[in-house]
Amino acid sequence: MRQEVSAGVILFYRGSAREYLVLDYGSHWDYPKGHLKAGETSRNAALRELQEETGIAGIRLLPGFEERIRYTYRKAGTAVWKRVVYYLGESLTRAVALSEEHHDYAWLGYPEALNRLTYPSARQLLRKAERFLSAAPRPETPPGDPLSTLPRF
Ligand code: ATP
Numbered sequence: 001m002r003q004e005v006s007a008g009v010i011l012f013y014r015g016s017a018r019e020y021l022v023l024d025y026g027s028h029w030d031y032p033k034g035h036l037k038a039g040e041t042s043r044n045a046a047l048r049e050l051q052e053e054t055g056i057a058g059i060r061l062l063p064g065f066e067e068r069i070r071y072t073y074r075k076a077g078t079a080v081w082k083r084v085v086y087y088l089g090e091s092l093t094r095a096v097a098l099s100e101e102h103h104d105y106a107w108l109g110y111p112e113a114l115n116r117l118t119y120p121s122a123r124q125l126l127r128k129a130e131r132f133l134s135a136a137p138r139p140e141t142p143p144g145d146p147l148s149t150l151p152r153f
Contacts, residue, residue: 002075004082007046008033009089010129011059013107018133020113020126021091023053024104028118031125033084042085050089054105055097059089065132069121088129 008031011021022029034049036042043061051057065088072081096105108116110130117123 001072002078002080004035004080005042006033006035006082006084007042007049008084008086009046009050009059009061010086010125011050011054011056011089011091012129012133013091013094015094017109018130019094019107019109020129021054021096022106022108022113022116023098023102024106025101026103029116030118030122031086033086043087046085046087047089053099053102055095056091056093059091062088062090062132065129067125067128069125071119071121086125088132 010031013019013021021032023032032050032053034045034053036045037048040048047057047059047061050059067086068083069086070081070083072079074080094107098105106112106116110126114123114126117126
């Protein structure tokens with residue numbers, strides 16, 4: 001069976017409410033992601049694919065969030081066994097320059113993004129991301145630091 005490994009970013013923007021970026025792949029809605037190149041780390045691949053697909057660069061990946069999903073699909077009659085690792089990133093912009101491989105994009109609040117994502121595994125990732133962001137203090141402020149009273153994500 002053929003194997004593929006990809007990496008992606010669950011990207012959020014902190015406006016008046018938290019919004020997540022989802023992309024229209026034509027057949028389904030999903031996060032920015034793509035195949036690892038030879039010798040590339042999954043973090044670098046995730047950041048590179050994000051930039052290629054959306055034009056968004058210079059984002060911060062949140063330490064402590066790394067989630068894997070797997071699925072199989074058929075490509076030209078051959079079964080493909082696919083693994084995708086996802087990181088969580090904060091964007092400081094909502095401006096997207098969409099690549100031609102996508103049809104559309106949307107910044108959506110949590111419930112809307114949950115509805116828009118096509119696959120259950122992608123929705124499960126969003127639940128984990130939302131839980132992570134709601135629970136964690138800002139990672140750059142260690143516990144006990146007076147700055148940790150700053151607003152949460
Ligand atoms: P990549 O974006 O990693 O470069 P790709 O665009 O070649 O990959 P996928 O996005 O993995 O390929 O899509 C290949 C097939 O798998 C499509 O038919 C798609 O609908 C399906 N697929 C995508 N994500 C999932 C998922 N989370 N669960 C099940 N099937 C999925």
